Amino acid sequence: MKCYEVRKCSQEEREACYVWNSFRDNPQDIDNVKCWVLKGAYQEESGQQLKRCKQCAYFITTNRETGIVSDSDADIAVVTCEGTINTERTKALEKVWENLRQHNRVKIILDISRVNNIYSCGLGAIIKIHKEALAAKGLLVVVVTDGYVTNLFTVTKLSRLLRIVKNHRDAHDIFDSLKKRDTEVQQKAAVAVVEAAKPVKPKERPACYVYWKNHHPNNATTCDECFKKIKPTGQPCWVVDGMIEGISFQYVDEECESCRYFEEFSGVQEL
Numbered sequence: 001m002k003c004y005e006v007r008k009c010s011q012e013e014r015e016a017c018y019v020w021n022s023f024r025d026n027p028q029d030i031d032n033v034k035c036w037v038l039k040g041a042y043q044e045e046s047g048q049q050l051k052r053c054k055q056c057a058y059f060i061t062t063n064r065e066t067g068i069v070s071d072s073d074a075d076i077a078v079v080t081c082e083g084t085i086n087t088e089r090t091k092a093l094e095k096v097w098e099n100l101r102q103h104n105r106v107k108i109i110l111d112i113s114r115v116n117n118i119y120s121c122g123l124g125a126i127i128k129i130h131k132e133a134l135a136a137k138g139l140l141v142v143v144v145t146d147g148y149v150t151n152l153f154t155v156t157k158l159s160r161l162l163r164i165v166k167n168h169r170d171a172h173d174i175f176d177s178l179k180k181r182d183t184e185v186q187q188k189a190a191v192a193v194v195e196a197a198k199p200v201k202p203k204e205r206p207a208c209y210v211y212w213k214n215h216h217p218n219n220a221t222t223c224d225e226c227f228k229k230i231k232p233t234g235q236p237c238w239v240v241d242g243m244i245e246g247i248s249f250q251y252v253d254e255e256c257e258s259c260r261y262f263e264e265f266s267g268v269q270e271l
Contacts, residue, residue, distance in 0.1 A: 002030045003058040076175060077105040078168075082114045085122030093122070097129050106138025109171045113145040118152060124245030130162055131249070139163070139178065141171040157242050160251030205265040208237045212261070238262050 004014055014020040019035040020027075035058070053059045077100050081093065100108065108129065112118070118126075130140045141163045144150050153159040165171050208216075209223035216223065223229050228237050238256035242249050256262045 002027070003033065003035050004030070006058040007056070076107045076109055076172070078109045078111060080111040080114075083116065085112070085115055085118040085125075087119060087121055090119065090121045090125050094125050094128075097125075097132075101132060101136065104136070106133045106136040107175060108133055108138065108140045109143060109168065110140060111143040111168070112149060113143050113167075115144075115149055116146055118149060120245050123152075123156060123158065124247045126162070127158070127244060127247045127249050131247075139175065141165060141174050143168060143171055156244060157240070157251050158244075158249075160254065161242075161249050203265075205236070207232065208261055211265075218259075236266070238266065 003009075003019060004017070007013075009017065009020075019030060019033060023030045023033070035053075079093070079096055079100075081089065083089070085093065097108075100106070110126065110129070126140075126142070133140045142153075143166065144153065144164050145166055150159075150164075153162065153164060163174055165174065207229070209226065209229045212223060214223045219226075238253050238259070239250050240253050242251060252266075
């Protein structure tokens with residue numbers, strides 16, 4: 001696919017084109033050339049150039065072929081995927097994310113409402129984006145509507161890890177609520193500094209077997225037979241480790257959410 005064929009450029013337009021002049025001796029090499037990259041559209045100072053390129057028929061056609069399209073909505077980046085997130089589209093998704101991360105665009109809405117299947121490599125990429133966004137003080141919110149994809153997230157336990165919503169409005173609500181929460185936290189911190197409140201000793205979380213005095217009332221066995229006591233890791237008992245494509249993640253065991261021990265100590269920071 002050549003840009004001048006998609007755009008139906010005249011000979012005069014070609015003569016004035018940077019890409020055409022770069023490849024005019026070997027026009028066959030223009031096939032699938034990303035002219036917006038050559039023009040530096042993704043550079044931070046080239047915002048206007050990127051806006052112009054996004055309106056171009058060649059840009060739209062080429063990006064739709066990858067099934068991955070990135071756009072910006074205020075301070076939130078919107079990444080849209082279509083079809084099946086296979087090996088090729090996973091690579092495209094990773095490139096889009098890397099470009100966003102380099103420009104500190106770490107508040108992400110990943111719209112996969114038109115995705116009908118995700119390979120394991122795609123799931124691994126989504127976990128990676130989630131973890132790296134959090135590490136950069138950002139957030140990933142995933143828009144899902146397909147029943148099969150929803151079930152896929154449930155079976156792999158990623159629904160316990162990711163923030164999953166059904167539409168963009170709900171995604172923006174999450175970002176708005178987090179922004180409000182951060183503002184409240186900052187205000188409380190400012191008040192605490194002004195009042196010079198006396199430091200309060202943080203609440204400590206006892207080991208689960210200590211809390212239950214060696215026998216959880218819902219378990220038939222004693223704590224002495226539980227691997228949490230035999231080989232303690234210091235990790236809360238409600239945390240479960242998962243791994244997809246060599247990428248590890250953790251989620252909360254849903255059976256623990258109704259537990260009195262979890263309700264009392266899940267908000268306690270580890271010392």
